Amino acid sequence: MGGSEFIIYIYISKRRTKKLWKKLDVDSNQVHE
Structure with missing residues (x-):
């Protein structure tokens, strides 16, 4: 695996x-409302 692939x-x-x-x-905003 080359460095660029990793990046x-x-x-x-x-x-x-x-x-x-x-x-x-x-999702959490919908729960609060």
């Missing part, structure tokens, strides 16, 4: 976790 992998996983956190935020 791309980290970048994609970070974006995925951001989307996941946004979804969790939306």
Whole structure:
């Protein structure tokens, strides 16, 4: 696995976790309302 592939992998996983956190935020907001 090359260094650039590893960086791309980290970048994609970070974006995925951001989307996941946004979804969790939306879900928790719906629970509060």
